[in-house]
Amino acid sequence: MSWVIDMSAIRRGYIDTRIGQIHYREAGNSDLPSLVMFHQVPSTSAMYEVLMERLANQFHIIAPDMPGFGGSDALNEAVTIKAYADILHEALLALGIHQCLVFGHHTGASVAVQLEYDFPGFASKIALSGPTLLDQALKDLLPKKSFAFPVEDNGSHLMLMWERVRAKDPDATLALSQRETLTGIALGDTYPDAYKAVIDQDYATQLASVKCPVLAFAGTEDPLLGQLDNALALVENGEKAIIEGARTYVCERNADEVSALLTNFFK
Template sequence: MSEVLVQRGYVPAGTGQMHYRFAGQSGAPVLLLIHQAPSSSVMFEAMMASLAEDYYVLAPDLPGFGQSDSLTISNTIADWADALKGFCQEITGAQTLAGVFGHHTGAAVATEMLYRHPQIADSLMLSGPTLLNQILKNILPEKARAFPASADGLHLLGMWQRMQGKDTQAELSLILRETLLGLGMGERYPDAYAAVIDHDFQRAISAITQPVLMFAGSADPLYSVLDDAFSCVQQGVVTRIPNTTSWVCDRQPDVVCGLIRRFLSRSRPADSAGGKEEWSCES
């Protein structure tokens, strides 16, 4: 099998442009992948190369991230959800997406997107759902504070240590990539985390009627809210990936892609638990 090429492009987005990656054949069912902060669509390259065998995969940089221009309006989860609705219309027209997958910040945006635009996709898939409890809301602002540039360069070390602390076993190339993306946010670094704190995830996820796949790695900071988040889902599947951090899409793309394929190809559960089930997952 020949190597799948992940390509890149831009589309108009308000007063600027949105950068995105894409892979697969344009006639195939469409998957939209939404990244976490402060990363970009680059975090999905390994997943895209795999999923492109069966789907046309789109992964935009959220406005203000990666190589996308910032919005000129406010930067809320709802603003980004609407921007991605426009992005999808630009690329696919009126075609309904097979699914929307979001990770961390992307999970909040994906959920709000289906809440605000229910006809846009047939399914929702969330890694690290953002139903934040008060403990997470209290600690997140400190963990997301910006590192202002300083002449001694300590802001470089500060961002490196923050990224390395997310997964001490991660490859240095991954830590470096995320460090540079974080530094590129500058003083805007905390904005996405503030947007997630302000977002009413429970309202949005509770209203969604499409089937939902929800999971988190056992070493992911959002693992602690997985069960509470899934209790809000009307129908879907929950699972847990052992010994995995918030960089699961980079470090275990085959596991995540396997879950996505299994979920999108499954028949509806026949149990009496309101169309909800739990899967075991081997990493």
């Protein structure tokens, strides 16, 4: 399904941090409850534009590009989920956000949990789409799915990235697949770094430390669906939801269902 987005509802800005600038998208009135959204990789905050438009009348939404993605400057240290969370926390404080609702999808779910682990109480509630509690099989598989394609004179690396993106969801719109392909290409040799950071994160320990309410959900076609119950078993106050037929791009292709879940959970 193709969505027409009212881009006038979404604003953009930059925040100065110790690594440079963090780019973010913003929607909603600042008097509304603050909701921070962390994107998956190799996406950017552009993946949340559909959701932001739907939720802008209920929340003040901040969706940053993680360091090295979209319009944000890259880390000047080793890439870890902790390093991502530290810089994003610094950026959010600079915006005057000291406590908020938090939503993360896939890698964004890694960042969301790391943020609350390192800064307890920063999140009043956390929603996780595809929690990244990886078993050994997934940890072994991920590097095979996330290596960088060397740049070739004949441009074959462009087609390889396109095929990788389309394989995630063959029914996604061509515009969505093109956006994700170009984002992946832009990462160059750094493409695998965020995936390795997810593998290295001690997600189980961090998730078990979370005290605030947690909503964990996944689509029936999400490769992380099998870890959903194990993730929920680690939290003190958890809710579960499953979206029929949803895949990697659930936040866009199933935006109505996701926005309803978030509205009901965050109310």
